[in-house]
Amino acid sequence: MFEKEEEQLTNLKKEFDNVPISLDSIDNAILTGFQKAKADERKSIRKKKSIYSFLAAALLLLGLFSTIRISPAFASYISEIPGMEKIVKMILDDKGRMAAVENKYYQEQGIYDEVGDLKVTIDGTISDEMGIVLFYTIESKEKMNEMMFGDVKIRAKDGTVLDEAFISYGESHHSEKGEYAFSGEIEYFFEVPIAPKEYIVDLKLKNKEFTIPLTLKEFKEKKEYAVQQTMELEGQKIIVEKVTIYPLRAAVKLKMDPNNKKQILQLEDLRLVGENNEVWGGIVNGITASGDKDSDREIYLQSNYFNEPKELYLVLNKAQAIDKENAVVVVDTEKMKILKQPAGNKLSNVRKEDGYLVFDLNVGKHSKYSGMGFGTIKDVQGKEIESHAQSMSADEESNMKRVGIELPILKAEQNPITIELDFYPLWIKGNEKIRIK
Amino acid sequence: MGTEQLVKKAIKGNDDAFLQLIQTYKVDLYKTALSFLRSEEEALEAIQEVTYRAYKGIRKIKEASYFKTWLIRIMINYCNDQLKSRKRVILNDEMLSSLGVSENHTEMELKDAMLGLDEKSREILTLKYFHDLKIKDIADTMQCPEGTVKTWLNKALKALREKLEEKGGNVNV
Structure with missing residues (x-):
C-alpha cells in the first residue's frame, strides 16, 4: 500500500549509514551527560537525608x-x-x-x-x-x-x-x-x-x-503483594497500597488520607498475621518506618519471608494520632515554658540539660512505651533550627519518660520555637484486618 | 554479557553497565538526532541530554528487553521538543554539507515531509524504518496493543504520502 514511501524511508536510513561520525565527540557528550546526572544524584541524596x-x-x-x-x-x-x-x-x-x-x-x-x-x-x-x-x-x-x-x-x-x-x-x-x-x-x-x-x-x-x-552472594527475590485497601480507625483512613516481603524485613507502603482530621504518628501496632494467628510484628531494634508523615509512608515489619503462611493478613488495632490542628509543641526557651501542645498535656517540666531540651512525657499505663522522635524545629520566623540528636530514657517502671532533643544556643528573639512531633502517647482504636494473600 | 542482563544491572544502579549500554546504542542515538535536528552540534547536545535523562529514568524501566526502544524514544521526544522550540526549520547548504551528504531532491523532500508530520507519526516512522524495530517491541514500550501501533503506522505513512504529494517537486530551499 505504501511501498513507495517505505522504500524512501529505507533509503533515508541507508543514507545516514554513510554519515561520518566523530566517535570522540559522541563519547565526550555521553560523559558530560553522565556526570551531570551523577551530580544531581548526589544532590538528591543530601536532600533525602531530611526525610x-x-x-x-x-x-x-x-x-x-x-x-x-x-x-x-x-x-x-x-x-x-x-x-x-x-x-x-x-x-x-x-x-x-x-x-x-x-x-x-x-x-x-x-x-x-x-x-x-x-x-x-x-x-x-x-x-x-x-x-x-x-x-x-x-x-x-x-x-x-x-x-x-x-x-x-x-x-x-x-x-x-x-x-x-x-x-x-x-x-x-x-x-x-x-x-x-x-x-x-x-x-x-x-x-x-x-x-x-x-x-x-x-x-x-x-x-x-x-x-x-x-x-554478597545472590539475594533472594522479594515477594510483592498489591493491596490497595483502606484501614479505618475512628474515622481516620489509612490506605494500604502494597506489601513487599524482603528477607530482612517486610515493607508496608501506606498513604494517609489527606482528609483525615488527625495526624497519624506511630503505627507500632501494625502486624502481619498468618492463618494460624502467627504474628510478625514491628521492628524492635532498628529502623521502623520512613517516608513522609502526612502522605506516603513505609512501615517495616519483621519478615515472614522464610515461613510462608497460606494466608496472610495485615492487622491494626491502634495508632498514635493527634489532632492536625494541634499537632506541635510550642516552647518559649527563655522562660522555659510550654505554650502549646497536643491534647492531654502529656509533656511537662521543660528544661535544658547538657545542650538538650528535655521534657517529661506522661505515658500513663503504657509503661513499655518507647516512642521517640521529634520532627522539625522552627523558630518564630519559621526558620528551621538544626538538631542532630534525640534521647529518651527507658525506665521500665515509671509512667514518666524523659524525652530530649538536642538544641543549639538560641537568640532570645527566635522564641518561641515550634517542634513537630513524630510520637505522642494518644491512640485511636479500631479492629482492622486486611487479607494480603 | 547480554543486553538484558546489562539493563538489569543498570537498573540496580551499576554505572558501568549503564555506560556500556549507552555505548552500544550511541551510533543509533546519534543518527536519530541527526535525522531530526540536522546539525552535528545539536546532535551531540542531544546525546548529552539523552544520556542524562536515561540515567535519571533507568529505574523506571519495567521490561529489560525493550531498552533500545525506550532509549530511542527518549531521543525522539527530546528532538521533538527541540523542533517545537524552533519556529521554522531552516535548511541551508552549510547544514547539508556539514552532514557530509549530498542530497538529491527526493531525499530532501522526504526529510522535509517528515519534519512536517505530527510528533507521533514521526516517532513511529523513525522507530520502524530508521531503527528496524518490530511492531511488537514498539507496542510493548508504548504500552498499547500491536493493532494500535499498526493503525498509527498506517496513518503516519498516509500523512507522509500526503505531505510528499503536497510538495509535488516544488521544494522551497
Whole structure:
C-alpha cells in the first residue's frame, strides 16, 4: 500500500549509514551527560537525608530469651558455626532474621582489619536487595571500657554510587570492668536496590580507620503483594497500597488520607498475621518506618519471608494520632515554658540539660512505651533550627519518660520555637484486618 | 554479557553497565538526532541530554528487553521538543554539507515531509524504518496493543504520502 514511501524511508536510513561520525565527540557528550546526572544524584541524596525516620531502641528484657523456641536442628546448626551463638542473641527479637539464619541465608564473612591493637571483624551478613545487616566484633589486647563506631560507610567496589537511605550503627558498647571483645550489628538500608557483588566497608573507631571488603552472594527475590485497601480507625483512613516481603524485613507502603482530621504518628501496632494467628510484628531494634508523615509512608515489619503462611493478613488495632490542628509543641526557651501542645498535656517540666531540651512525657499505663522522635524545629520566623540528636530514657517502671532533643544556643528573639512531633502517647482504636494473600 | 542482563544491572544502579549500554546504542542515538535536528552540534547536545535523562529514568524501566526502544524514544521526544522550540526549520547548504551528504531532491523532500508530520507519526516512522524495530517491541514500550501501533503506522505513512504529494517537486530551499 505504501511501498513507495517505505522504500524512501529505507533509503533515508541507508543514507545516514554513510554519515561520518566523530566517535570522540559522541563519547565526550555521553560523559558530560553522565556526570551531570551523577551530580544531581548526589544532590538528591543530601536532600533525602531530611526525610524522617523512626528508630526503635532495643529493650533488653530478661524474659525475652525464654519465649523463643529453637528447634533441635537449628540449635545444632548454631553450634556448628563458630561465633553463631552471639549473633543469634542479637537477632532474638526479630523472627524474620532468626528464620533467615535458620534457613542458612546468613552469610559468613569472617574478614577483619587490624589497626594498632584494635581489630574489627565482620563476622557475617544477612542481606537483600534493599539492605545489609552486618555483624561485627571489635577486639583489643587491652581491656575496653567503651567503644562506639564514629562512622560507617559502605561503598561498591566497582564504584557504583549507592543511594543509602538509612544507616544505624549507633550502639555504644560499655563495660565497667572492661572487655576484650564487643559484638554488635550495623544496619544499612538503601533507597534503590543494590546488586549482589563486592562491597567495601569503611569504619571509624577511636579515630582509627578500618577497611573491610565484603562479597554478597545472590539475594533472594522479594515477594510483592498489591493491596490497595483502606484501614479505618475512628474515622481516620489509612490506605494500604502494597506489601513487599524482603528477607530482612517486610515493607508496608501506606498513604494517609489527606482528609483525615488527625495526624497519624506511630503505627507500632501494625502486624502481619498468618492463618494460624502467627504474628510478625514491628521492628524492635532498628529502623521502623520512613517516608513522609502526612502522605506516603513505609512501615517495616519483621519478615515472614522464610515461613510462608497460606494466608496472610495485615492487622491494626491502634495508632498514635493527634489532632492536625494541634499537632506541635510550642516552647518559649527563655522562660522555659510550654505554650502549646497536643491534647492531654502529656509533656511537662521543660528544661535544658547538657545542650538538650528535655521534657517529661506522661505515658500513663503504657509503661513499655518507647516512642521517640521529634520532627522539625522552627523558630518564630519559621526558620528551621538544626538538631542532630534525640534521647529518651527507658525506665521500665515509671509512667514518666524523659524525652530530649538536642538544641543549639538560641537568640532570645527566635522564641518561641515550634517542634513537630513524630510520637505522642494518644491512640485511636479500631479492629482492622486486611487479607494480603 | 547480554543486553538484558546489562539493563538489569543498570537498573540496580551499576554505572558501568549503564555506560556500556549507552555505548552500544550511541551510533543509533546519534543518527536519530541527526535525522531530526540536522546539525552535528545539536546532535551531540542531544546525546548529552539523552544520556542524562536515561540515567535519571533507568529505574523506571519495567521490561529489560525493550531498552533500545525506550532509549530511542527518549531521543525522539527530546528532538521533538527541540523542533517545537524552533519556529521554522531552516535548511541551508552549510547544514547539508556539514552532514557530509549530498542530497538529491527526493531525499530532501522526504526529510522535509517528515519534519512536517505530527510528533507521533514521526516517532513511529523513525522507530520502524530508521531503527528496524518490530511492531511488537514498539507496542510493548508504548504500552498499547500491536493493532494500535499498526493503525498509527498506517496513518503516519498516509500523512507522509500526503505531505510528499503536497510538495509535488516544488521544494522551497
